[in-house]
Amino acid sequence: MTINCRGKLIDLSTPKVMGILNVTPDSFFDGGRYKDESSILNQVETMLNQGATFIDVGAYSSRPNAPFVSEDEELQRILPIIKLLASNFPDINISVDTFRSTIAKATVEAGSALINDISAGHLDNNMLQTIANLHVPYIMMHMRGTPQTMQTLTQYDNLIKDINFYFSERIATARDLGIIDLVLDPGFGFAKTLEQNFELLNNFELLNITELPLLAGISRKSMIYKTLDTTANNALNGTTALHMVALQKGAKILRVHDVKEAQECITLYNQLHV
Structure with missing residues (x-):
């Protein structure tokens, strides 16, 4: 189970x-924290030293009811x-x-290695063909609507079957276009209630x-x-607890704010399966 990132094969058989x-001013947890080159480089260096294989950069907050950001502004931000990252960390x-x-x-032309799309191509009809042309791995997430409307679209006949x-439809479309490396993100928090998020995690292996x-992005x-009954600032322990559940149920990538703790979780998980 590998993906090709700019000529490097990343083995995902080990999580x-x-x-x-986030380089947005309004992300739900770290919005506005990384505003200048020094803070950005220090944070990325820390994450890489702590064991991050990927650094996910976003310039458009996808939290519920996030304000619209124009294409020009997103490009100017990101x-x-x-x-900056590609020039300072050649192997990133x-x-x-x-x-x-x-x-x-x-x-991608500036140095990124893969694309993480919350809409799996549904919000831009040119996205899948663009990914096929670029020959990069593609993370496709399950979501309904947009960040502005998704919380009103939580009715499912059967959550896991619907996802x-x-x-299955998105994969078939991507394969028809020649996209090789795909990663699936079921979209915790996107068009799902709190109860549905736990149902999703509890059945993640399906x-x-x-x-x-x-x-797993939890x-x-x-x-x-x-x-x-706490805040995002105080949710690290809870995050780690659910990360172990996600790993036990088959997660191969943990998308996290706290790399050190996530990597420790993976180390312990690996020790359980030697």
């Missing part, structure tokens, strides 16, 4: 960590960051969190029918801090 770098695997094909193309059906690597999300 990996994807560290989050492109200098990609160039940069993932770009975007649903726009123009952003995907510009950032698997969604992915998404393995595709035999494609699964990404770090500090509301399913954790609302259940614990």
Whole structure:
């Protein structure tokens, strides 16, 4: 189970960590924290030293009811960051969190290695063809609507079956276009209630029918801090607890704010399966 990142084969048979770098002013946890080159480089260096295999850079917050960001503004936010990271960390695997094909193309040309799309191509009809042309791995997430409308679209006949059906159609379309490396993200918190998020995690292994690597993005999300009656700032322990569940149920990538703790979780998980 490998993906090709700029000529490097990344083996996902052993789980990996994807560290989050938000360069938005309004992300639910770390919005506005990384504003200048020094803070960005220090944070990325820390995450890499702590064991992150991927750094996921986003310039458009996808939290519920996030404000709209124009294409030009997203590009102005993210492109200098990609160039900065690519020049300072030549071996870095940069993932770009975007649903726009123009952003995907510009950032891959600037040095990113894979694209992480919350809409799996549904918010930009050119995205899948663009990914096929770029020959990069593609993370496709399950979501309904947009970040502005998704919380009103939580009615399912059968949550797990509906998500698997969604992915089967998206995978077929991607394969027809020649996209080789695919990663699936079931989209915790996206068009799902708190109860549905736990149903999804509890049945996470049922998404393995595709035999494609699964990404779990639960770090500090509301399913954790609302259940614990706390805040995102105090949700690290809860995050780690659910990360172990996700690993036991087949997650191959943990997308996280706290790389050190996630990597420790993976180390312990690996020791359980030697």
